[in-house]
Amino acid sequence: MQQQAIIFDAIRTPRSRGKADGSLNEVKPVELAAGLLRELKVRHDLDSARVGDVILGCADPLSEQGGAIGKTVAMMAGYADSVSGMQVDRYCGSGLEAVNLAAMKVMCGVEDLVIAGGVESMSRVPIASGGSAWISDPEVALRTGYVPQGISADLIAALGCMTREDVDRFALESQQRAASARANGYFKSLVPVRDAFGRTILAEDDFIKPETTMERLAALKPSFAEVGAMGFDGIAMSRYPSRDSIPHVHTAGNSSGIVDGASAVLIGNEAMAKDLSLKPRARIVAMANVGCEPMIMLTGPAPATLKVLKKAGLTLADIDLFEVNEAFASVVLNFMRETNVPRDKINVNGGAIALGHPLGATGGILIGTVLDELERRGGRYGLCTLCIGAGMGIATVIERL
């Protein structure tokens, strides 16, 4: 008989600029995640031996993030030897995939209690530093129609006739909502990052730019014009020939921020609530992933959402809050057009444009973010979805308990 997958907790580190001058650059990735596992142990008085597995998403699993980092983190957090760990890579969807896999293990009875989330220190292991055949093997790149993600984002904007002003306005809203949420203390999932002596290194997200204005956004240079001109615009238009050009509207200001961060979600069956005196906060209702056309790449959220809702037996109207990862402004604007979900239900406390997108960790962060706000508002259903490299989408529906 299928078990329920209950979310007992969802915590995350604050996010900071993913460069050498970022606040978390001095914290190695295993430590970012280990800190969260230690916190779960402390605040829930958790016997770590009861945790069956630690599943961590990580999109650049090499060097400091290499190896089955879930196991390394479990060891560093002082968890019992009996705890196993692994790493999962579904690009930007890795963190949510980790949550979904944990839920599946619990629902089918393979595990009773699992920690799932992700870690990405983009300042110490730069984006795409692992390399891949998709990007760097000429035959593969040409056959699969590889273009850089930013070109896909600009293509979505071009096909949807989104102007620079449209995408900048969306970005401004993200900044304003995030700044307001931070100021109001809505981010309950935040756990400060401390050093070995307990001193706080970073307590709050410091990537948000509350001083953002439309003028400042307008002054930023398009990030993908150059690479587009080198040849990727031509490749995109060869599959989408209805445009004679691709206006490059995405900049550093309306694309997700490159940051460091980690997330951890404690998921178990109902028996664990009693056994370990854990208070259920939500249950995972349904999960889904899809593939989509790889060149336009970032259109996965809408089909993933429709698929997960079908699995959940729910409609769009049933969902109180959506977290649609702000990889690029056009991604969310396109999602809104395809689903007609209103703006005031989406990323109500800001998104990755303002807060940053630590690739492998973000999925777990979104679970915590939507749950915090469902609890604050008394909402019932939340849906988290992300677009994913090479053309995929992932979605999870949770129900606040």
Add this chain to the structure above:
Amino acid sequence: MSTGFEIAVDSAGVALVTMDMPGAVNLMNEIYAGLMEQTLVELTRGIAEDRIKGIVLTSAKKTFFAGGDIDAILRYQSQANWDECFTELGLMKRQLLRWESLGAPTAAAINGAALGGGLEICLACHHRVALDAPHVQLGFPEVSLGLLPGAGGVVRSVRLLGLKQAIPLLMEGTRLHGAKAKEAGLVDDLATDAADLQQKARGWVLANAGYVQPWLRKGFRIPGGNAFAAANAGLLAVAPAVLRKKTRGLLPAPEAILAAAAEGSMTGYEAAMRIESRYFEKLIRGPESAALIGTLYKQVNEIAARASRPAGIAESKAAKVGVLGAGMMGRGIAHACALAGIAVALKDMTLANATAGKDHAAALLDRAVERGRLDAARRAAALALIHPTTENADLADCDIVIEAVFEDLELKQGLTRDLLPLLRADCIFASNTSTLPISLLAQAHGHPEQFVGLHFFSPVDRMNLVEIIRGRRTSDATLAHAYDFVQQIRKTPIVVSDGRGFYTSRVFGAFCDEGVRLLEEGVDPVLIENIARQAGMPVGPLAVMDEVEISLMAKVSKTNKRLDAMLGENFSSVHEHMNTLAEAMVAEGRTGRAAGKGFYDYRPDGSKSIAPLWKERFGSTTQISSDDIRDRLLFRQVVETLHCVRRGVVQSARDANVGSIYGWGFPMHTGGTVQLIEGYGRRAFAARACQLAARYGERFGVPDELDALLESAA
């Protein structure tokens, strides 16, 4: 006994291997394989018996080694021989692997051009010395034939030079000699003369006993790392896109080279060799290499060798040419003649016009000097050959007169009649017309056997093609001398017979006409233009019409209608939609690019976009598949070409193919209008054309006797 590879061992134990295959060149074919095998056996024995201490490889021919045997390669394209291709490449490779690990140092004494297979043999040597002379060129031209170096050239280049240096050489087919070849790392040393060459090569082998090829040594690392090394990952992430910008994905050879180079850097040496062979086989299996070899190599060579020139007529050289009309075409023709050392009398109605024509030629010459392609002395000499004039008398001693005035029948005939009495009896009279029948123009000439069409393309300084049009009465001698003249000014001649629109205007016009039809059917003009370019046309039909100028097209339309009435013909129907719309656009003031508006609106900053009125007028939501749009644009041109063949205007595939590619940029990867049919497969082509005819109209109908037609033009 002479083996074709002479081996002479000197007192110091240096074996001089001189390649002297039967024929004019050393070539990588079955005979070579046999000779190489014997040589390897003999050298191996000599080394084992301690008689041979080192090896110098050189050539007895004018070139070091001419590369692969094209005909042998073409044999592989038949499906029956695909596996043979992989096997035989393996044999060639294994021989060179044995060569480079004989156990004695080897040096190539490169005393002539080493291209393709020739360079591959040099890279299998341990050391390369080349004669420092312009004719001693090294490079990999395989890419231009739709192939790649299949005897280890990709693998060894990468292991010698690293990916960053090797990839451009392989993908672009760059030819280098002397210091540049040394700088690029293809040769280790240069020599001043034959003796110096032998001495350096011999000296090196004697001083390097025990030498092992770098990539056969333990711990060898490719210079700069493999494809995933940080230094290379960035380059390889964009290289395919940069390539596609040039080729639009239509040329598989450079893509295969890039892939073979990158993938071979990730594996062991012999695995890399097999990867290279498989990419070579992939190219052989596709139609592009046959198309490029067939048209751009063989047929271009046939034209250079004068296959379409009447035989038995002594070669002529023009000493003086008269050009009537110093407009855009006339001035370009004058420039071409002057550059070839031919004196030109450039005549126009006013001296100002004639001088302006010479000034234009001067500007072109200046630009060439700036770019280092011409020295000041040659520039001055060329310019001095152009004589602007208003006097017919100045053309009296011309060998050829080329009339390049407005497309006006009476004007042209009048000028011809006026000039005729002053010309020498053997002077050839040519018209640059693109529209007026040569036989009709020839009527104004007392001796139509001296009359011929010489249709140049704009801009003359950049377009290599000249369409020679044989009038009904043009003599063999006139045709032959016209052919010689075109070659003298270093352009490429094709020969067609007189017929409305000749070949190039008729078929290029069909491309434009089809574009107009698609527009009028309500297909999004942006889509039409994009699909045309993706199909390989240099410019979309709407943009190209603007560039040719709508006003000019409207004039040509009126002229053709007049001629139709005069001659009782219906040629105008071939380009009916293009003609009608062009005349309508002129009435609306949309005369083309020069006026800033045609199909496009042109902005002061040089950018352009499709004028909104077209979507308003014709709609833009008609759904025709991209495949249908592409095939309509290409097949229309091919079917029109078949009509030209059927009517005897075009008599050989080579003239059709080369004319289409050089004349208006018909997609090179197809090999030209006639070759496209062979690459498609004749039955498949006919079936697809039938489908298009059923859906879109009879103009796509292919003549039943397709095979017979193609045989007649073979």
